[in-house]
Amino acid sequence: MKVGLFVPCYIDAFYPRVGIATLELLERLGQQVDYPLGQTCCGQPMANSGCNSDAAAAEALFVRNFERFDAIVMPSGSCAHHVRDHFDAIPQTDAVRHVRTHTYELVEFLHDVLQVGDFPWAEFPHTVGLHNSCGTLRALRTASMSELGEPPFSKPMGLLSKVRGIRFATPARPDECCGFGGTFSVAEEAVSARMGLDKVRDHHDAGAEYIVSADSSCIMHQQGCAERAGIPLRFIHIAEILNGARE
Amino acid sequence: MKDKRIDHAGAAAAFIADAPHLAFHDERLWDMRQKRDAQMHLLPEWQELRTLASQIKEHALANLPEYLEQFEENATRNGIRVHWARDGAEHNRIVAEILQARGATTLIKSKSMVTEECDMRPYLAARGITVTETDLGERIQQLDDQLPSHIVVPAVHKLTGDVARVFATHYGTDPKADDPRQLAEAQRQAARPVILHADAGMTGANFAVAETGTFVVCTNEGNADLSATVPGVHIATLGIERLVPRLSDLGVFVRLLSRSALxxxxxxxxxxxxxxxxxxxxxxxxxxxxxxxxxxxADFWTSLKCIRCGACMNTCPVYRRSGGLSYGAVYSGPIGAIIDPTFNERKYSTLPFASTLNGSCTNVCPVRINIHDQLYKWRRVLVDHHQMPFVKREIMHMAGKLMGQPRLYRAAISGTETALGTLPRFALYNWLNPWGRHRELPHPVKETFHAWYRRNRSAPGAADTEKTKTDPTKTGRTKDTGQ
Known part of the structure; x- marks a missing residue:
């Protein structure tokens, strides 16, 4: 299987270690991974803001970069959601349809496609609070949602529970949105920052040392809120833990 | 019409600055959401009920003319006088005519969102008719001259101290006496004489049944029943989407309504x-x-399925932290944000953006309205109709162009290839500045992933770029990686 790695723009710029961990993890798992150097963004920021026509160039570029892969993997739920469910600023050619139906968020890819049974190199002797982004939770459905009363399941928790020494903290409102929301984070900065503050407090009160998430955008926002409020939490992407990060 | 856009973000910021109100509001509504979850867990058929409710409503809406005429015919046979109002003005005129024909000058009513929509109270007041809300929360809002901030609990943004001050002003009670039971008693003492001597009464309706020509009102305080029965003249006003075909349909809706709401x-x-x-x-x-x-x-008609339970508001993390009044509209919260723009696109153009698109509203909706999908679609419509502020529109336009051109993009973010220097210029100015008001910026890094990859895994990646560059591909662009 030829795997194309997409590293979202904010991970590229602010969390390169998440991109590195994703790449190394996929390689450890025996995947042949390419990172097309001509990539930029999936188009989500423009499309989510209603400016769908402005997403067309990014979407077309994305297709050109990734149409030749059997699987397109990205350490971001919201980008995967965009490509899979909203990627319609450009004509729906065979190439576009291929890309949309072969795009995976990292956790889904590990859990559903590779069906990874264990991560023998991974050990993380810390208490973590899992933050499921709304993209992974309610769009990609990688975990059960509290509003639906469905039988509990969690793909990210399934993967993390294979990591030696890890412990979990359970916040009071586990699947409340953290308030990032893309451009919402600046257009509605007061609400966004307040939601983020409430989110990190909830995890901290539950005893978490780390917040772990499959989305670095939520992490970027929550980390900013925690640091401003002086809440001693650390933040880590699930790829880093699964790749054997030690601290 | 050049109405001013609602400044939801500004109003929300003011609401958040008031810590006690914010904390109460968030906790109270979250508690309602949790109680709703508990009820859901008690009914194994919950999701099936939601599906049924959605199907019944969609069917009723798809056949609305027939069901409305059936309702009219049966209601008339029952001795009910049925009136048709094209808009708010016509509605208010009909109400005034009914009252004036009987020389009525006092009207008691229980809460009805439709009358708020029609802005009926000022219209009647100007014609010498005194309207008194009888539901506690709605009466508080009437006295304080505010819209309801929530469909079900209209004064939920107020603390008991706020209510005490309102009652002190209008009822002459002690402004410091903020015991909820005392306040409720004050309202009862003030309202009962008005109810007993009113010339006419008014209610809304939760459901109107076509096959029987009857309608149903669901309340918790019982004031609707007083308003409907004490004066002898009962006017019920309802949106045409309240119709359900059969009496037996109520078995679905009544089971969902209060469980979802409270x-x-x-x-x-x-x-x-x-x-x-x-x-x-x-x-x-x-x-x-x-x-x-x-x-x-086509994209928004299913919002008419709404049964006004308010569950989307209770679960909405944005609504809980911004308060209903910040929406500046009769309908607030997620359902308001998809309905309000149909009344006035420009005025309410900010509301579909007052959401993180997290999707919780859609999950709790008892009639399965895809609320967050409609929020997403409204954004497109509003941008297409030029209702997005110029600066944001321009930023998106520039970003879109940049993201389509890898070489320009790399040049834009690679001045230093480091840290915040990597933010494109457009990101550093004006519109994006608010990030730092209550948050730290991301930490500086030595190099981008892109740069790391080129240093550590360069060969295959470079080949990829070449391949992309020389292959025009199906999407029809020729210059992919640089211009």
């Missing part, structure tokens, strides 16, 4: 109105006020 199995009162009392009058006003037009909107 997390209680059923409202205290579920009253079926079948016709006028002996010697009395009963009027039903069927109000369109934009609903027919909404029914014709």
């Amino acid at each position: 997390g209680s199995p059923i409202t205290q009162y579920t009253t079926h109105f079948r016709g006028p009392q002996d010697g009395g009058e009963m009027h039903v006003i069927l109000v369109d006020n934009g609903r027919s037009a909404r029914l014709g909107m």
